[in-house]
Amino acid sequence: MNDQSAPVLRVTDLNVTYGTNHAVRHADLVVRRGERVAVVGESGSGKTSLAGAIAGFLDAGTVEVETLELDGSSIERTGPAGRIPVRTPGLSMIFQDAMSSLDPVWTIGSQLVAVLRATERVSKRRATADAIERLRAVGITDPDRVMGAEPHELSGGMRQRVMMAIALASKPALLIADEPTSALDASLAVGAMQLMVDLAEQEGTAVLVITHDIELCRRFTDFVVVMYQGEIVEQLPSSRLDGATHPYTRGLLECVPTLASARLDELPTLESVRARLEGTAA
Ligand SMILES: Nc1ncnc2c1ncn2[C@@H]1O[C@H](COP(=O)(O)OP(=O)(O)O)[C@@H](O)[C@H]1O
Ligand SMILES: [Mg+2]
Numbered sequence: 001m002n003d004q005s006a007p008v009l010r011v012t013d014l015n016v017t018y019g020t021n022h023a024v025r026h027a028d029l030v031v032r033r034g035e036r037v038a039v040v041g042e043s044g045s046g047k048t049s050l051a052g053a054i055a056g057f058l059d060a061g062t063v064e065v066e067t068l069e070l071d072g073s074s075i076e077r078t079g080p081a082g083r084i085p086v087r088t089p090g091l092s093m094i095f096q097d098a099m100s101s102l103d104p105v106w107t108i109g110s111q112l113v114a115v116l117r118a119t120e121r122v123s124k125r126r127a128t129a130d131a132i133e134r135l136r137a138v139g140i141t142d143p144d145r146v147m148g149a150e151p152h153e154l155s156g157g158m159r160q161r162v163m164m165a166i167a168l169a170s171k172p173a174l175l176i177a178d179e180p181t182s183a184l185d186a187s188l189a190v191g192a193m194q195l196m197v198d199l200a201e202q203e204g205t206a207v208l209v210i211t212h213d214i215e216l217c218r219r220f221t222d223f224v225v226v227m228y229q230g231e232i233v234e235q236l237p238s239s240r241l242d243g244a245t246h247p248y249t250r251g252l253l254e255c256v257p258t259l260a261s262a263r264l265d266e267l268p269t270l271e272s273v274r275a276r277l278e279g280t281a282a
Contacts, residue, residue: 005070005152008033008173008206009054015067016049016058023049023061028102030176035047036197036207038217038238040229040252047210048178050227053077053175055093055206056086069171092167096179098159101167102151108135108162109147115169127163138165138195156183160192168199175200177209181216191222214252217241226252 016024024046024101039047054068059082068075071088072255081179096099103111111126112131122130130146135143138161151159160180160215167175180187180196193209200207211217217224218240224241226234226249234246244250255270 007031007069008035008071009208010069011054011065013064014050014053015064016046016053016061017064018061022067023230024053027232029225029232029235031206031208033139033173034201034206035205035223036200036209037223037225038221039208039225039227040212040214040217041248042212045227047227047228051093051176051178051208051240052081053212055091055154056088057093092170092172092174092175092221093176093178094163094167094180094250096182097158098163099138099151103164104151107148107150108154109194112162112166112169114164115274117164121172134165134169135162138199157188157192158243160184161195164192164196164199168203171203172205174206174208175209179210179212189216190219214241214255 004173005232007030009029011027011029013026014027014029019247029037029050039050041047049058049061053061053063053065054077056075060081062080063077066076068077075088102108106114107126109131112134113127116122116130117124132143132147135146138159139160140146140204143164146154146158146162151162152234154162159254160183164180166245176197177196181192184192194214197207199205207221209221218241223237224234224236225232226244226246228246232250234244236244238251241249241253244253249267251270251274
């Protein structure tokens with residue numbers, strides 16, 4: 001059964017607290033098979049906490065969740081976050097900083113081969129050949145050298161490609177990417193995002209991507225989830241972003257420079273959006 005509309009991820013009433021700080025409040029979320037969903041919202045709105053709670057990658061805080069299902073199977077996450085990330089079959093996560101996704105002392109080849117062999121029972125030789133192909137597929141022109149390199153021997157851009165190759169080598173049902181392009185400048189960010197969605201599509205992997213770049217949402221995702229102060233305040237198809245109704249989403253849209261509002265001093269700031277929302281008019 002490979003129902004296109006079947007949920008890959010189903011979340012109801014997910015909460016993350018850090019002491020008295022209720023960082024994610026009653027979040028409900030569905031990601032369908034092969035779908036690309038963006039989570040947007042300003043810094044501190046709870047995006048990383050939400051993603052980390054789903055992925056099992058929170059290093060602090062307490063998670064409470066009513067339903068958390070990946071591919072129809074329930075995942076247990078309720079309780080204090082552990083320091084050691086939980087490996088969940090079918091789910092991969094990548095981070096803004098590729099260094100934190102890669103093991104610093106293992107070669108790229110051994111990390112990639114290990115993931116491939118943990119996913120499918122293949123010979124080391126076959127996995128090695130597959131690893132080289134996967135490095136080529138992420139645009140690495142000298143895969144033999146990269147196979148033998150440790151992460152610190154690669155440039156930031158190369159590490160990020162490698163990270164994507166490793167994250168997708170396990171053919172996960174869902175890839176969660178927390179601001180995967182925000183360390184890159186705008187022109188590189190578009191290419192990296194394109195690469196990520198292309199690779200995910202090849203593996204049939206759904207993507208939940210956190211970004212604060214609304215243009216990247218428009219271009220690369222099917223659906224947008226907007227967070228504001230710990231709550232999901234709006235969810236809508238990316239193609240209908242212009243029709244967003246929540247004032248915060250409208251504010252985010254207004255913050256995108258367009259040709260018509262290209263003068264920097266005319267752009268609203270997030271502070272002015274917040275002031276308007278809170279009725280303290282800037
Ligand atoms: N490890 C932590 N310990 C305590 N508070 C945290 C921790 N991580 C995040 N928070 C708090 O949770 C809230 C949401 O943060 P975060 O999930 O990182 O938001 P975002 O990713 O949207 O910037 C913020 O108030 C932040 O200060
Ligand atoms: Mg974050």
